[in-house]
Amino acid sequence: MDRSGRMARHPPNLAILGGRPRFARKLHVGAPNLGDRGALLARIEDVLDRRWLTNNGQYVQEFERRISDHAGVRHCIAVTNATVGLQVLIRALGLSGDVILPSLTFVATAHALQWLGIRPVFCDIDPATHMMNPDRVEELITPATTGIMGVHLWGRPCAPARLGALARKHGLALVFDAAHAFGCSARGTMLGGFGRAEVFSFHATKFINSLEGGAIVTNDDALAKTLRSMINFGFSGLDAVSCLGTNAKMNEFSACAGLTSLDDMDQIRARNRQNYLAYQQGLASIAGMKLLTYDAENRSNYHYVVVEIDAVAAGLSRDEIVTALWADNVHARRYFYPGCHMMEPYRTLDPNAGARLPHTNDLCARIMLLPNGTSIGLEDVRSCCQLIKDIVARQIHVHRALSPPIPVPEPA
Numbered sequence: 001m002d003r004s005g006r007m008a009r010h011p012p013n014l015a016i017l018g019g020r021p022r023f024a025r026k027l028h029v030g031a032p033n034l035g036d037r038g039a040l041l042a043r044i045e046d047v048l049d050r051r052w053l054t055n056n057g058q059y060v061q062e063f064e065r066r067i068s069d070h071a072g073v074r075h076c077i078a079v080t081n082a083t084v085g086l087q088v089l090i091r092a093l094g095l096s097g098d099v100i101l102p103s104l105t106f107v108a109t110a111h112a113l114q115w116l117g118i119r120p121v122f123c124d125i126d127p128a129t130h131m132m133n134p135d136r137v138e139e140l141i142t143p144a145t146t147g148i149m150g151v152h153l154w155g156r157p158c159a160p161a162r163l164g165a166l167a168r169k170h171g172l173a174l175v176f177d178a179a180h181a182f183g184c185s186a187r188g189t190m191l192g193g194f195g196r197a198e199v200f201s202f203h204a205t206k207f208i209n210s211l212e213g214g215a216i217v218t219n220d221d222a223l224a225k226t227l228r229s230m231i232n233f234g235f236s237g238l239d240a241v242s243c244l245g246t247n248a249k250m251n252e253f254s255a256c257a258g259l260t261s262l263d264d265m266d267q268i269r270a271r272n273r274q275n276y277l278a279y280q281q282g283l284a285s286i287a288g289m290k291l292l293t294y295d296a297e298n299r300s301n302y303h304y305v306v307v308e309i310d311a312v313a314a315g316l317s318r319d320e321i322v323t324a325l326w327a328d329n330v331h332a333r334r335y336f337y338p339g340c341h342m343m344e345p346y347r348t349l350d351p352n353a354g355a356r357l358p359h360t361n362d363l364c365a366r367i368m369l370l371p372n373g374t375s376i377g378l379e380d381v382r383s384c385c386q387l388i389k390d391i392v393a394r395q396i397h398v399h400r401a402l403s404p405p406i407p408v409p410e411p412a
């Protein structure tokens with residue numbers, strides 16, 4: 001039935017309306033890109049044959065070389081994950097007091113600072129780019145500020161040159177959370193070489209993955225030496241410990257997975273791009289869907305398919321659309337909802353932060369990520385776009401089915 005009580009014009013072919021799910025399997029955001037299985041197993045066999053499992057092994061060294069070559073930086077220090085990489089970097093730079101960062105990021109960016117007793121000061125974004133707005137950054141600088149942490153969200157450069165000028169002007173350390181940004185550039189310069197150092201993530205959900213893993217990259221020789229020691233308990237020789245350190249070393253199996261993933265980088269990127277362009281075509285005619293574009297002047301890994309939803313034009317809220325997609329086995333995600341400032345401990349520590357983050361709040365309520373990567377094919381993308389089209393076309397039925405609202409599902 002529609003609003004006037006007449007029979008529905010559209011059959012209930014959506015799972016949320018009682019139909020069969022459109023996809024037999026679940027489509028995930030961040031499903032791992034698996035490299036060549038034979039190549040991975042051959043490397044792992046070799047590790048086992050040589051009985052060298054961790055502690056700066058041959059495969060970790062090769063992984064570091066290939067990462068630094070690709071990013072065009074002098075040093076790469078492979079680590080267990082990007083979160084710990086950020087923590088080690090922050091400690092090595094001796095940051096204290098306040099550090100400015102966006103709230104529209106994965107919570108690890110803020111946690112890395114807070115974990116070390118540093119206050120994350122959240123800065124609003126430019127709604128056109130989703131990146132921290134350098135003008136707002138400058139307004140937040142106080143005598144307590146010691147650093148700026150830019151985040152290359154979705155692999156888009158977060159104005160590294162402008163942040164660099166700002167950091168120089170105010171004598172602040174500048175670092176980048178480049179978790180999303182391996183294989184991406186800012187106007188011809190690969191991301192990785194900006195600021196004092198940048199940190200990539202090679203988590204299973206990322207463009208290139210080493211199961212869990214990350215890397216700190218820098219052109220600063222002295223900093224690299226300190227970082228290398230800090231990730232290995234502070235050792236500077238066989239029996240000499242010269243600073244406070246931790247254990248953040250990447251192991252050989254992770255490096256094998258990372259290298260195998262790197263072997264396939266061009267194919268992964270090509271698939272991502274092909275899917276991205278198909279999404280662009282498929283979503284273009286659907287009311288209320290705006291796909292975030294990648295600038296032609298910058299190289300991208302096309303890993304993230306980011307959609308801004310205009311609830312008035314679509315006739316449904318982002319949460320209603322996401323819930324309907326999940327019912328049909330498309331596990332779209334609300335990244336990064338609700339923004340770090342709304343998560344603990346930040347929400348309690350600074351309950352008024354939202355007042356200076358209007359664009360972040362607005363975007364967090366409208367943003368949706370769609371599945372991409374090598375497990376997703378062109379037919380999947382086309383069906384996914386058709387599904388979104390059908391959801392929007394049946395907006396009245398979907399809205400009724402979700403009244404009172406069903407919470408957006410939590411991933412298993």
Ligand SMILES: Cc1ncc(COP(=O)(O)O)c(C=O)c1O
Nearest residue numbers: 081082083106108179201203214
């Ligand atoms: C922006 C951002 N920063 C940091 C991280 C943390 O990376 P890792 O999982 O390697 O610790 C992630 C994701 O996992 C991320 O998306």
